[in-house]
Amino acid sequence: MADFTATVYQNEFLPDGGTDVHAIVTVKCTGAGAAGQSGSGDAGEIIIVDTSGSMGRDGVQAAAYAAQTALDQILDGVWFAVISGNDRAQLAFPPSAEPVMVRMDSYTRQAAKDAVSRFYADGGTAMGTWLRLASRVFATVPSLTQKHAILLTDGENQHETPEALTQAIQSVTGQFQCDTRGVGVAWQVDEVRRIAQALLGTVDIIPAPDQLAAEFSKLIQNAMGRGVAQADLRVWAPQGAEVLFVRQVAPTVEDLTARRTAVNPLTGSYPTGSWGDESRDYHVAIRLAAKAIGQEQLAARVQLVLGNDVVAQSLVKALWSADDALTTRISPEVAHYTGQTELAQAIQDGLAAKAAGDTATATTKLGRAVQLAAATGNEEATTRLRKVVDIDDQEAGTVRLKRTVEKADEMALDTASTKTTRVRK
Amino acid sequence: MDVAMTSTTETVCPSCGGPVSEADRFCEACGTELNPGSATSPTTPALDTDTEPTIEISTVPVDQVGPCQSCGGTVGAEGYCETCGTKAAKLRDHFEEQPAPWVAGVCDRGIRHSRNEDAMALGADAEPGSRALLVVCDGVSSSLDSDVASLAAARAACEVLQAGHAKGLGTDSSRGSAIAARLKAAADAASDAVLDNTSPDSPNPASCTFVAAVLEDGLLVAGNVGDSRAYWFPDEAEPVALTVDDSWAAELIATGISREEAESGPHAHAITRWLGKDAPDHTPRTTTIHVTGPGWLVVCSDGLWNYCSEAAPLADLVRQTAAGCGGEPKATASALVDWANAQGGQDNITVALARI
Numbered sequence: 055m056a057d058f059t060a061t062v063y064q065n066e067f068l069p070d071g072g073t074d075v076h077a078i079v080t081v082k083c084t085g086a087g088a089a090g091q092s093g094s095g096d097a098g099e100i101i102i103v104d105t106s107g108s109m110g111r112d113g114v115q116a117a118a119y120a121a122q123t124a125l126d127q128i129l130d131g132v133w134f135a136v137i138s139g140n141d142r143a144q145l146a147f148p149p150s151a152e153p154v155m156v157r158m159d160s161y162t163r164q165a166a167k168d169a170v171s172r173f174y175a176d177g178g179t180a181m182g183t184w185l186r187l188a189s190r191v192f193a194t195v196p197s198l199t200q201k202h203a204i205l206l207t208d209g210e211n212q213h214e215t216p217e218a219l220t221q222a223i224q225s226v227t228g229q230f231q232c233d234t235r236g237v238g239v240a241w242q243v244d245e246v247r248r249i250a251q252a253l254l255g256t257v258d259i260i261p262a263p264d265q266l267a268a269e270f271s272k273l274i275q276n277a278m279g280r281g282v283a284q285a286d287l288r289v290w291a292p293q294g295a296e297v298l299f300v301r302q303v304a305p306t307v308e309d310l311t312a313r314r315t316a317v318n319p320l321t322g323s324y325p326t327g328s329w330g331d332e333s334r335d336y337h338v339a340i341r342l343a344a345k346a347i348g349q350e351q352l353a354a355r356v357q358l359v360l361g362n363d364v365v366a367q368s369l370v371k372a373l374w375s376a377d378d379a380l381t382t383r384i385s386p387e388v389a390h391y392t393g394q395t396e397l398a399q400a401i402q403d404g405l406a407a408k409a410a411g412d413t414a415t416a417t418t419k420l421g422r423a424v425q426l427a428a429a430t431g432n433e434e435a436t437t438r439l440r441k442v443v444d445i446d447d448q449e450a451g452t453v454r455l456k457r458t459v460e461k462a463d464e465m466a467l468d469t470a471s472t473k474t475t476r477v478r479k
Numbered sequence: 480m481d482v483a484m485t486s487t488t489e490t491v492c493p494s495c496g497g498p499v500s501e502a503d504r505f506c507e508a509c510g511t512e513l514n515p516g517s518a519t520s521p522t523t524p525a526l527d528t529d530t531e532p533t534i535e536i537s538t539v540p541v542d543q544v545g546p547c548q549s550c551g552g553t554v555g556a557e558g559y560c561e562t563c564g565t566k567a568a569k570l571r572d573h574f575e576e577q578p579a580p581w582v583a584g585v586c587d588r589g590i591r592h593s594r595n596e597d598a599m600a601l602g603a604d605a606e607p608g609s610r611a612l613l614v615v616c617d618g619v620s621s622s623l624d625s626d627v628a629s630l631a632a633a634r635a636a637c638e639v640l641q642a643g644h645a646k647g648l649g650t651d652s653s654r655g656s657a658i659a660a661r662l663k664a665a666a667d668a669a670s671d672a673v674l675d676n677t678s679p680d681s682p683n684p685a686s687c688t689f690v691a692a693v694l695e696d697g698l699l700v701a702g703n704v705g706d707s708r709a710y711w712f713p714d715e716a717e718p719v720a721l722t723v724d725d726s727w728a729a730e731l732i733a734t735g736i737s738r739e740e741a742e743s744g745p746h747a748h749a750i751t752r753w754l755g756k757d758a759p760d761h762t763p764r765t766t767t768i769h770v771t772g773p774g775w776l777v778v779c780s781d782g783l784w785n786y787c788s789e790a791a792p793l794a795d796l797v798r799q800t801a802a803g804c805g806g807e808p809k810a811t812a813s814a815l816v817d818w819a820n821a822q823g824g825q826d827n828i829t830v831a832l833a834r835i
Binding site: 291294320342350351352369372 | 563
C-alpha cells in the first residue's frame with residue numbers, strides 16, 4: 055500500500071496588515087507498487103506513433119523499433135493498444151475496425167510487435183484525431199483506473215486547425231494521461247506542450263530517431279512504476295480567503311489554479327494524475343483578511359486524496375506579529391520556487407521573443423533567465439541557456455544572443471524550461 | 480515567570496546585555512524572549528512554533544471546546560475553525576475553575592508569552608466561607624516543560640489539601656499548626672510532581688513557584704515558595720499581604736530599599752526559592768490569621784501583581800472590580816485577568832479568589 059507524507063515549508067509570521075501567505079508543500083509517495091497491481095483497478099497503456107509522410111522510411115522504422123521496445127516494457131496483464139497517426143488515426147493493434155484493447159501476454163506482445171513492424175510513412179498530421187481515438191479505445195475497458203499514453207510526433211499539426219486540436223484536447227482532458235515526445239526539429243514545442251500539460255504528462259525533444267527506443271523504454275518503465283492510479287490535491291481555504299494560485303513547482307512547474315473543481319465552497323480539488331515512488335512540491339498562495347497582532351489562523355489545509363480518502367495533510371498557518379525579525383524572514387523554499395517559476399517563464403518568453411525577431415526582449419528575458427538559473431542553482435538550465443546565449447555576466451544577467459544556434463538546442467531549452475531543481479539544503 | 484534562577488554564562492541577552500545560558504528561553508534579567516521561533520521548534524523544518532503541552536487537561540470542563548469564538552463554526556481536530564480558520568484557544572492557554580459559587584479562578588496565557596506556564600487548582604466546600612483551598616504555581620519560563628510541571632504541581636498540592644482534615648487538638652493554635660503541616664505536605668507533593676515531569680538529563684529542569692491558601696472554619700493559612708502571592712482584603716479592615724516573596728527584590732526591600740525601586744530593578748524577577756530538581760529548599764513559609772469578617776482572599780501570580788504590587792492599591796482594584804461584577808468571584812477573577820492583559824499582559828496571569 056502506498057504511503058504518502060506531506061510537509062509544509064513557510065514563514066507563518068505576517069506583519070501588521072499582512073494578507074498573503076505562501077507555502078511550499080512537499081508530497082512524498084513511497085511503496086507505490088506497480089501499475090495495475092494495487093488491487094484498485096486495471097492499468098491501460100496506449101502507444102501513439104506518428105506515421106505521417108514526413109517521418110520517412112527511416113523515421114518510421116526507428117519509431118516502430120521504439121514502439122517494439124516500449125511493448126517489451128509493458129507488464130503482463132496491463133491492457134494495451136497501439137495507434138498509428140497521420141491526418142487520421144488508425145488502430146494498429148489490436149487489428150480491429152472498432153476500438154478495442156487487449157491484455158498484455160507473450161502472445162499479444164509478439165502480435166503487436168508484428169503489427170508495428172508493418173508501419174509505413176504516409177499522409178499528414180492531425181494529432182487531435184489521435185487523441186480522440188485513444189480516448190475511445192480506453193473507454194472500451196471499464197475496469198481501467200489508470201490510463202496512460204505516449205505520443206510521438208515529428209511535425210506540425212498541419213492537417214487540423216489549432217481550434218480543432220484545442221477542442222480535441224478539451225474533450226479528452228481527464229480521460230487519460232499522456233507523455234509527449236517530438237523527434238527531430240520540425241515540430242512545434244508550444245503545440246505539443248499544450249497536449250502534455252492538459253493531459254498531466256511531460257514533453258521533451260528527441261533530437262535523433264536512434265534515441266527513440268531508449269526514451270520510449272524509459273517512459274513506459276516510469277508509467278509501469280506508478281502504482282497509484284489517480285490522486286487529487288485538495289486545498290481548503292477559510293471563508294473570505296482567496297486562493298491566489300496553486301502550482302506544482304517540482305519536478306516541473308505546472309500551474310494548477312485553473313484546474314480546480316469545487317469539493318465544497320471552501321475546498322477545491324486539483325488532479326495530479328498517477329503516482330510512483332516520488333516527491334512533488336506544490337506552491338500554494340492564499341490571500342487572507344488581515345487580523346490583529348498576536349492572532350493566529352489556519353490559512354490553508356493542503357491534502358492529498360485518493361478517491362475520498364485523505365492520505366496526507368499539511369497545515370498552512372498565519373500568525374500576525376509585531377516582531378520584524380519574524381515577519382521579514384523569507385522561507386528559502388518559497389523563495390527558491392518563486393525564482394524557478396520565473397525562470398521557466400523567462401525562458402519561454404525569451405524564446406518566443408527571439409522567434410518573433412524581437413532581439414531586445416529576447417536578450418533581456420534570457421539574461422534574466424541566466425541570472426535566475428545561477429541564483430537558484432539550476433545548472434542544467436544554465437547549460438542549456440549557454441547553447442543559446444553568450445553569457446557576459448551571470449550574476450547581472452548580461453547576455454548576447456548567439457548568432458547561430460542549433461534548432462534542437464533551442465527546442466531543448468524550451469521543452470526543459472519547466473524543469474526545476476530542488477532547494478539546496 | 481520571566482526569570483531563571485541559575486544560568487551558565489555562555490552568551491549575552493541581545494536586549495539588556497545580561498548573561499544568558501544557551502538553554503534559556505527568556506533572559507533572566509529583562510525577560511526578553513531569546514531566539515524566538517528557533518528555540519521552540521528545533522527539529523521541525525517548517526516554522527512551527529506550536530508548543531502544545533504534552534499532557535491532557537482532564538479536569539478542565541470539556542464545554543470550553545465550544546464553537547469558534549470568531550464565527551461560530553465548528554472547531555476541527557487540529558484546533559482551527561473549519562469555516563474561518565481562526566485558531567481556537569488551547570485549553571491550557573486559558574482555563575477557569577469554580578469549585579463552589581464563592582470560590583473561582585482564571586488562569587490565562589496573557590499576551591506576550593506563547594504558552595501558559597501558570598497553573599491553578601482550587602477546591603471548596605459548598606457552604607460559603609466554610610472551607611477553601613487555592614493553589615497557584617507559576618512555571619519558570621527559562622526552564623523546559625514548566626507548563627506541564629506547574630499544572631501537575633498545582634493539582635498534586637490541591638489533592639493533598641483536599642484529603643487532609645487533621646485538626647490537631649481543636650484549639651486555634653493547634654488547628655493552625657495542623658493546616659500549616661498540610662501545606663508543607665502539599666508543597667512536598669507539588670515538588671514531587673515537578674520532579675516526575677522533569678526528564679533526568681534535562682539541561683534546564685522544570686521549575687515553578689508555589690503558593691497555597693487554606694481557609695478552614697475562620698482560620699486562614701497561606702504558604703509560599705517563590706514570588707506568587709496570597710492577600711487578604713477584609714471589607715472593613717486594612718488589607719494584608721499573607722506572603723513574602725522569595726526573590727531578589729524582596730531581599731532588597733528587607734534591607735530598606737523601596738518596593739517600587741526593588742521591583743523595577745534589573746533582577747526584580749529573580750527568585751531565590753522554587754520547586755524543581757535544582758531547588759535548594761521547598762518548605763513553604765506559612766502565615767496564619769483569623770478571619771473575623773467578610774472580605775476577599777486573593778491568590779495570584781506575578782502576571783497580576785506586576786501591575787499592582789502593594790496590598791492597598793491591589794485591594795482597591797479587587798474591590799472596585801468586584802463591585803463592577805456584582806461581587807461574583809468568577810466574573811471578578813476574569814475581569815482582573817482582562818485588566819492585567821490591558822496593562823500589557825507581559826506574563827501569564829492567574830487570579831484565584833474566595834469571597835468570604
